[in-house]
Amino acid sequence: MKKPALERPVLLDVQDITRLYGPGKGCEAIDFQLHAGEVLGIVGESGSGKSTLLRVLAGMEAPDAGRVVYRRAIHESEAARAGAGEDVLDKGELERDEAELDLYAIGEARRRALLRLEWGLVHQNPRDGLRMGVSAGANIGERLMAQGQRHYGQLRATGQEWMRQVELDPGRIDDAPRTFSGGMQQRLQIARTLVTRPRLVFMDEPTGGLDVSVQARLLDMLRTLVRQLGLSVVLVTHDLAVARLLAHRLMVMRRGQVVEAGLTDQILDDPQHAYTQLLVSSVLTP
Amino acid sequence: MLSETSASPKRARPRLTVDGLHKRFLLHGQGGLEIDVMRDLSLTLDAGECLVLAGRSGIGKSTLLKMLHGDYRIDRGHIRLHFEDGELDLETLPAYAWHGLRRDVIGYVSQFLRVVPRVAAVDVVMEPLLARGADENEARQRAETLLARLNLPERLWRLPPGTFSGGEQQRVNIARGFIGEHPLLLLDEPTASLDATNRDVVITLIGEAKARGAAMLGIFHDEDVRERVADRLLPLDDSLGARASVTQNTQETLS
Numbered sequence: 001m002k003k004p005a006l007e008r009p010v011l012l013d014v015q016d017i018t019r020l021y022g023p024g025k026g027c028e029a030i031d032f033q034l035h036a037g038e039v040l041g042i043v044g045e046s047g048s049g050k051s052t053l054l055r056v057l058a059g060m061e062a063p064d065a066g067r068v069v070y071r072r073a074i075h076e077s078e079a080a081r082a083g084a085g086e087d088v089l090d091k092g093e094l095e096r097d098e099a100e101l102d103l104y105a106i107g108e109a110r111r112r113a114l115l116r117l118e119w120g121l122v123h124q125n126p127r128d129g130l131r132m133g134v135s136a137g138a139n140i141g142e143r144l145m146a147q148g149q150r151h152y153g154q155l156r157a158t159g160q161e162w163m164r165q166v167e168l169d170p171g172r173i174d175d176a177p178r179t180f181s182g183g184m185q186q187r188l189q190i191a192r193t194l195v196t197r198p199r200l201v202f203m204d205e206p207t208g209g210l211d212v213s214v215q216a217r218l219l220d221m222l223r224t225l226v227r228q229l230g231l232s233v234v235l236v237t238h239d240l241a242v243a244r245l246l247a248h249r250l251m252v253m254r255r256g257q258v259v260e261a262g263l264t265d266q267i268l269d270d271p272q273h274a275y276t277q278l279l280v281s282s283v284l285t286p
Numbered sequence: 287m288l289s290e291t292s293a294s295p296k297r298a299r300p301r302l303t304v305d306g307l308h309k310r311f312l313l314h315g316q317g318g319l320e321i322d323v324m325r326d327l328s329l330t331l332d333a334g335e336c337l338v339l340a341g342r343s344g345i346g347k348s349t350l351l352k353m354l355h356g357d358y359r360i361d362r363g364h365i366r367l368h369f370e371d372g373e374l375d376l377e378t379l380p381a382y383a384w385h386g387l388r389r390d391v392i393g394y395v396s397q398f399l400r401v402v403p404r405v406a407a408v409d410v411v412m413e414p415l416l417a418r419g420a421d422e423n424e425a426r427q428r429a430e431t432l433l434a435r436l437n438l439p440e441r442l443w444r445l446p447p448g449t450f451s452g453g454e455q456q457r458v459n460i461a462r463g464f465i466g467e468h469p470l471l472l473l474d475e476p477t478a479s480l481d482a483t484n485r486d487v488v489i490t491l492i493g494e495a496k497a498r499g500a501a502m503l504g505i506f507h508d509e510d511v512r513e514r515v516a517d518r519l520l521p522l523d524d525s526l527g528a529r530a531s532v533t534q535n536t537q538e539t540l541s
Binding site: 005006278 | 311312314315352355356357358359369370371372373374379381382383384386390391400402403404405416417469
């Protein structure tokens with residue numbers, strides 16, 4: 001048999017990111033690359049800096065130092081292949097021929113356009129990612145409309161299709177999210193985020209606030225969507241079991257720094273750093 | 287350095303060579319306890335053969351499989367895969383490259399099933415094919431065929447395996463491991479909790495994998511099974527590892 005093609009292009013190049021609120025508070029000197037199609041888990045206890053890092057990566061908070069570079073050259077050909085509603089995308093603010101975007105050098109307007117057009121963010125609390133007062137359908141349609149889709153019937157059909165995809169009753173498309181349970185709200189937020197088929201998705205404890213019985217279904221759904229849409233994901237979680245099931249690769253953070261990184265199985269089955277060993281051996285198994 | 291007991295009569299192309307492999311665990315929480323679980327292990331595995339690891343429990347058989355699958359880090363030594371058009375060294379492979387390697391080249395049947403709760407058995411089995419972009423109906427059909435061959439009652443196919451018996455879970459695990467027809471298969475006691483009928487099915491599956499040229503490295507405690515599947519035996523003994531020593535306390539203060 002022939003040698004397998006194992007190379008994967010780099011999608012996100014994170015160079016020496018520091019964002020500190022005080023000594024040991026925030027994140028410091030973070031360096032890594034996310035490859036296309038990878039799910040990277042960032043694990044650590046609360047206060048380890050993982051959420052700060054995610055905010056910097058996702059364009060919500062400028063770092064004190066370092067660069068976040070998005071290599072979107074590969075995105076174009078893949079989006080064309082997927083036929084992801086390319087004709088309606090209004091990429092005015094994002095020049096299409098630009099291969100690399102330095103997230104905090106491109107300016108506010110273009111950064112917002114990038115977040116709206118090519119990236120997605122799933123908050124831990126669905127109330128932070130949803131508009132609670134407007135209907136489920138409007139929530140799903142909003143990002144599409146921001147991309148220039150205006151056809152009401154089509155937006156509604158897409159909304160119903162995505163509700164089915166995340167196992168919500170499409171008959172509730174006109175109901176406001178505040179009438180949904182927490183698990184349903186989280187699934188709606190995921191539909192709202194993924195409807196534009198982002199290439200890169202950031203998730204902050206996506207199963208965090210949910211009942212255990214709802215978590216399992218959501219985990220399975222996320223795995224399926226990652227595979228079907230070919231998503232690349234940066235996932236922040238304190239839950240090592242969630243990390244095991246979703247992430248290909250892990251970074252372990254402690255006091256703002258990455259203490260260990262590697263394949264998920266290596267980190268969890270053969271941890272090298274004293275802190276990782278402590279973390280892994282402290283997990284309760286029922 | 288360990289020599290293999292009996293060389294196979296005609297040598298095919300090697301698919302895997304392992305050279306001078308070492309593995310040491312350093313347990314910070316145990317006062318810096320160091321356990322050498324493997325010392326200077328070497329082997330060659332050809333396409334179409336099944337090499338069975340033998341030796342007492344705790345000698346490092348599973349450790350070797352886990353190192354080959356990337357679950358354990360490779361401290362020292364070389365693991366090399368051979369292809370028609372070149373070689374691949376696993377000890378220097380970057381983490382991201384393992385994803386594709388596990389999907390397409392190295393398959394693993396572990397002793398325990400680890401899956402997302404509440405996912406149906408048949409979906410668990412077909413996942414390796416879907417990961418390669420296979421057609422869903424085709425993947426489902428192949429999964430059902432395998433589950434039927436392994437005598438898993440049809441009423442269980444749509445149920446999550448969490449509540450299944452040990453033997454039933456193991457059969458789901460075997461189906462998931464064999465469905466991808468990986469060219470290198472690591473088998474960690476796939477027949478441990480099976481009855482005679484299903485042991486025979488697994489032996490047949492291993493035979494079919496050999497016939498299509500898969501190279502297999504396995505652990506089988508059942509002597510009957512071992513004799514029927516093994517082309518060669520690789521005995522591991524105490525010269526290779528399982529020695530613990532406490533060195534100076536290297537534990538970092540975790541306050």
